[in-house]
Amino acid sequence: xxxxxxxxxxxxxxxxxxxxxxxxxxxxxxxxxxxxxxxxxxxxxxxxxxxxxxxxxxxxxxxxxxxxxxxxxxxxxxxxxxxxxxxxxxxxxxxxxxxxxxxxxxxxxxxxxxxxxxxxxxxxxxxxxxxxxxxxxxxxxxxxxxxxxxxxxxxxxxxxxxxxxxxxxxxxxxxxxxxxxxxxxxxxxxxxxxxxxxxxxxxx
Amino acid sequence: xxxxxxxxxxxxxxxxxxxxxxxxxxxxxxxxxxxxxxxxxxxxxxxxxxxxxxxxxxxxxxxxxxxxxxxxxxxxxxxxxxxxxxxxxxxxxxxxxxxxxxxxxxxxxxxxxxxxxxxxxxxxxxxxxxxxxxxxxxxxxxxxxxxxxxxxxxxxxxxxxxxxxxxxxxxxxxxxxxxxxxxxxxxxxxxxxxxxxxxxxxxxxxxxxxxxxxxxxxxxxxxxxxxxxxxxxxxxxxxxxxxxxxxxxxxxxxxxxxxxxxxxxxxxxxxxxxxxxxxxxxxxxxxxxxxxxxxxxxx
Amino acid sequence: xxxxxxxxxxxxxxxxxxxxxxxxxxxxxxxxxxxxxxxxxxxxxxxxxxxxxxxxxxxxxxxxxxxxxxxxxxxxxxxxxxxxxxxxxxxxxxxxxxxxxxxxxxxxxxxxxxxxxxxxxxxxxxxxxxxxxxxxxxxxxxxxxxxxxxxxxxxxxxxxxxxxxxxxxxxxxxxxxxxxxxxxxxxxxxxxxxxxxxxxxxxxxxxxxxxxxxxxxxxxxxxxxxxxxxxxxxxxxxxxxxxxxxxxxxxxxxxxxxxxxxxxxxxxxxxxxxxxxxxxxxxxxxxxxxxxxxxxxxxxxxxxxxxxxxxxx
Numbered sequence: 001x002x003x004x005x006x007x008x009x010x011x012x013x014x015x016x017x018x019x020x021x022x023x024x025x026x027x028x029x030x031x032x033x034x035x036x037x038x039x040x041x042x043x044x045x046x047x048x049x050x051x052x053x054x055x056x057x058x059x060x061x062x063x064x065x066x067x068x069x070x071x072x073x074x075x076x077x078x079x080x081x082x083x084x085x086x087x088x089x090x091x092x093x094x095x096x097x098x099x100x101x102x103x104x105x106x107x108x109x110x111x112x113x114x115x116x117x118x119x120x121x122x123x124x125x126x127x128x129x130x131x132x133x134x135x136x137x138x139x140x141x142x143x144x145x146x147x148x149x150x151x152x153x154x155x156x157x158x159x160x161x162x163x164x165x166x167x168x169x170x171x172x173x174x175x176x177x178x179x180x181x182x183x184x185x186x187x188x189x190x191x192x193x194x195x196x197x198x199x200x201x202x203x204x
Numbered sequence: 205x206x207x208x209x210x211x212x213x214x215x216x217x218x219x220x221x222x223x224x225x226x227x228x229x230x231x232x233x234x235x236x237x238x239x240x241x242x243x244x245x246x247x248x249x250x251x252x253x254x255x256x257x258x259x260x261x262x263x264x265x266x267x268x269x270x271x272x273x274x275x276x277x278x279x280x281x282x283x284x285x286x287x288x289x290x291x292x293x294x295x296x297x298x299x300x301x302x303x304x305x306x307x308x309x310x311x312x313x314x315x316x317x318x319x320x321x322x323x324x325x326x327x328x329x330x331x332x333x334x335x336x337x338x339x340x341x342x343x344x345x346x347x348x349x350x351x352x353x354x355x356x357x358x359x360x361x362x363x364x365x366x367x368x369x370x371x372x373x374x375x376x377x378x379x380x381x382x383x384x385x386x387x388x389x390x391x392x393x394x395x396x397x398x399x400x401x402x403x404x405x406x407x408x409x410x411x412x413x414x415x416x417x418x419x420x421x422x423x424x425x426x427x428x429x430x431x432x433x434x435x436x437x438x439x440x441x442x443x444x445x446x447x448x449x450x451x452x453x454x455x456x457x458x459x460x461x462x463x464x465x466x467x468x469x470x471x472x473x474x475x476x477x478x479x480x481x482x483x484x485x486x487x488x489x490x491x492x493x494x495x496x497x498x499x500x501x502x503x
Numbered sequence: 504x505x506x507x508x509x510x511x512x513x514x515x516x517x518x519x520x521x522x523x524x525x526x527x528x529x530x531x532x533x534x535x536x537x538x539x540x541x542x543x544x545x546x547x548x549x550x551x552x553x554x555x556x557x558x559x560x561x562x563x564x565x566x567x568x569x570x571x572x573x574x575x576x577x578x579x580x581x582x583x584x585x586x587x588x589x590x591x592x593x594x595x596x597x598x599x600x601x602x603x604x605x606x607x608x609x610x611x612x613x614x615x616x617x618x619x620x621x622x623x624x625x626x627x628x629x630x631x632x633x634x635x636x637x638x639x640x641x642x643x644x645x646x647x648x649x650x651x652x653x654x655x656x657x658x659x660x661x662x663x664x665x666x667x668x669x670x671x672x673x674x675x676x677x678x679x680x681x682x683x684x685x686x687x688x689x690x691x692x693x694x695x696x697x698x699x700x701x702x703x704x705x706x707x708x709x710x711x712x713x714x715x716x717x718x719x720x721x722x723x724x725x726x727x728x729x730x731x732x733x734x735x736x737x738x739x740x741x742x743x744x745x746x747x748x749x750x751x752x753x754x755x756x757x758x759x760x761x762x763x764x765x766x767x768x769x770x771x772x773x774x775x776x777x778x779x780x781x782x783x784x785x786x787x788x789x790x791x792x793x794x795x796x797x798x799x800x801x802x803x804x805x806x807x808x809x810x811x812x813x814x815x816x
Contacts, residue, residue: 184797
């Protein structure tokens, strides 16, 4: 049973309708922990994107080979393998960025979002749509991370991507570790408010 | 029963595939990782010595490494230094000089080792151990680099690790031949962004510049706001001459702590204090021995 | 029952004897400890000669890792009965390192060597407290948030999840330690860490599930639901990774995992207590549910920031 959605719809679904951070509220740890700058968000987002796409494709390819009784362990094994691959490659080729992300790359292995996509989508759908779905979810995560990073970097250190744009530091608070919770909470509330606002306008 | 067998078979196959993928990646990335790490360290070291991008070090510039070992012989301990042998311009392998804990000469052993092999810890340790025989056990502790230009010393480079506020902070420190600080660079840390992570910033790092050994020995942090003119000088916002003037004016001061992260500032300050003090003591002791025993070294 | 008690007493006795034996290895010296910032306090078992023991020249002190660097002693002050000496040093000591003191000619013994270090038990407790409060995994390391927000709405769920999680993490991390120490490290298979650690966690979850189902079905009914969630908690993979990178021994690993589990329980309990109240409060409609939970968690995180830098032992 193949999904009737087009590739574009699948990607858009991951970014907007089922955004892993703001809508599904899964994989929140890095969204709070290391989203202090845009570049951090981009780097970790890319790592998650790769893991999600590779795992989705792998599971979709092997779906007939995987015994249903050991479904979950196989998912875990697949994800762990790809996380290891990404982890080793990042450590080798981008040592500076890797040092900033610390333990969070390895922790991708416990992200609920990836297992959930494998269970709900990749194990039933053909390779092509699994690829697009994985891409959409990964991009959705990346977009979420970058948006939070953008807000925190701009308000916390007055810079974007490391370039000083404001010339002063508006509120150091935003770059402090505990502010991650506040930023995510405020942004979730803000998006909810926009949604209800438009829903009500449509009704009228 | 048949189902169990299929499950086992399929799981084994999956594990084998996964293992192969990870193993291959490891083999491929490990080399690149080592090379990149080395390249990064080298870049930081050259930057500390003042060779920026486009400014290549001279032909005569050379790096010599001194490896320090602790040698245990039964209950007694001694310190061993693995040094490149021969005066400037000669290639004479390495020499292992052992000193007693009090700093007196014990023995000297020539060790046939090429420079490339000396860099690999495994090869190096084996060579030292074979030369010492089985009654003594040598344990590698740390290494320092001596930078020379045409045989005269320019700087020392030491890398060190000390506990910071959260986890360890590792740095590379450059000292001039009189043990004043040329500069340092933070290689790894996990301090909080906006607070402890400010140890990476110029306004903190440059405060250590040009501090003489006598000052370093008593270096402390003070919890006072950083004066504006000093901040501008440290951040390189002033013209060179004016900045030099201000730097000189503050060179006898202690280190101004980063606002909100006294512990991180203190950790770095005392870490650098300890590294410099120990290194200065050790090199002085070693040099006395080298001179008395007439052991030639290229630095 | 009595037999078991006897054994317990016997083990305790052995432990006490063992720790005394360590301290008294030198015979002459009965106890050593760090005094003020730059002091070492030495207790002698017999009164010693004031002349010899009061002379700083007769002591050499160094940190275990730097045997060639002697720490300069500025003064030695003896107590009036001659059984206690306080060695003062020029600089503050690094009390986390083990210090080796060699005394010459004191109490008629030609040379006696003894060590000074902080008590190991205190160090273990500091690991526990650090993981529990100072570096609480939820509020200061931002790990395990998905499960944290999912199960912190009711106190009952919070307690159930916290307890199950603590049990699983202690068991899983203990197994990880054994495997890491005896297989991964000796054969330099470090890069398999992630797979091994997550695999062991799944195994533990499965085992606890099966055992609990058979042994105590009532308990399983109330706690079984949380078992599945444990695997999706980042803390469970972060702790063994931390253990591996710090090179902890078994006791330290045990304390770390216990602290991590307990810290998670503490965070859940605190959060659920607030959540139950928040439900009665007038929250703006767009902030109901998760957004307000995040803001509350942020306040907790700021409060926990106050513990940082705390050193008890």
